[in-house]
Amino acid sequence: MSDKEWPLYEVFIRSKSGLSHRHAGSIHAADDQMALDAARDTYTRRNEGVSIWVVRSSQIVASDPAETAAFFEPAEDKIYRHPTFYDMPDGVENL
């Protein structure tokens, strides 16, 4: 066994056509192709997907937990940004 860890990849799966890719988890792999295979073998064994994205975890730019207040709290009291003031037309189910 090697004592060097392979890089971490994040895995995104599209469960069916028309839906967007969703984060499924992460895997270790030595290169991109291996990451794609490992994602397929780890996360789509039970027919979960029709498309896979993998991306090196180190390539993801993430928001800083220390800045949560500045980042997200200003949106909390802006209720006018929610589309709750519209009347729903009859017969529309998925809105």
Place this chain on the structure above:
Amino acid sequence: MNKERALLAYVSRLGDNALVLGQRMIELVAAYPELEEELANANFALDYIGQARMFYTYAGELEGQGRREDDFAFLRDENEFRNLLLLEQPNGHFGDSITKLVLFELFYLAQLGSLARSEDTQLAGIAARAEKEIRYHLRHNTQWLVRLGDGTDESHRRVQDSVNDLWRYTGEMFEADEIDTIVEKAYGGPNLEELRERWLADIDAILINATLDKPEDGWMASGGKAGRHTEHLGYMIAEMQYLQRTHPGATW
């Protein structure tokens, strides 16, 4: 030999190949150094066991004597197994396993592709399903062979040894016997000479990509397709069949 008997022998042989290789891969479950490859190996092993079940079930139907998949797998002796010698060889190290899989799957994929277009619809259906599985295995395993061959000095040296050691078992895949010939003529099965030419071209390209040398053509081992095996199969079967032999009919 009439064509019905040849088809039965052929289908049963396909089952033996899948079962023996699948069992060898199962021996490696929980032995892989990386979780991701561990899962891949277990998935692939189960693909083979699934294929063996389909082939044996169909063989039982063709035979018409009430034998089921388990009877083929667990209640036959070593000399009744007609798998390729390559597949019963011990796992060795990771490079040995990968090399064995690439050498076999390159042949098997072409064999399945041809059988999927054969005139026996049931065999064609099983082959078409298995073909998709093996296409992915081969993609995965070929990448590994290239990674190891074109990797470090040590991985290159060790996987070159694997190729040299296993090469002698590749000739048997393309030796057509009476069963192969009848299935080719009567059911539109594969022509092994054509398969050999394709295989040689494909393996050449893979080895070049992996910076590995193709071994000199030399003596080729054979006999597995006629039930004459290397010493390794008996031990493997003894372990595999232990439970059914000790407790006949046991289920859980």
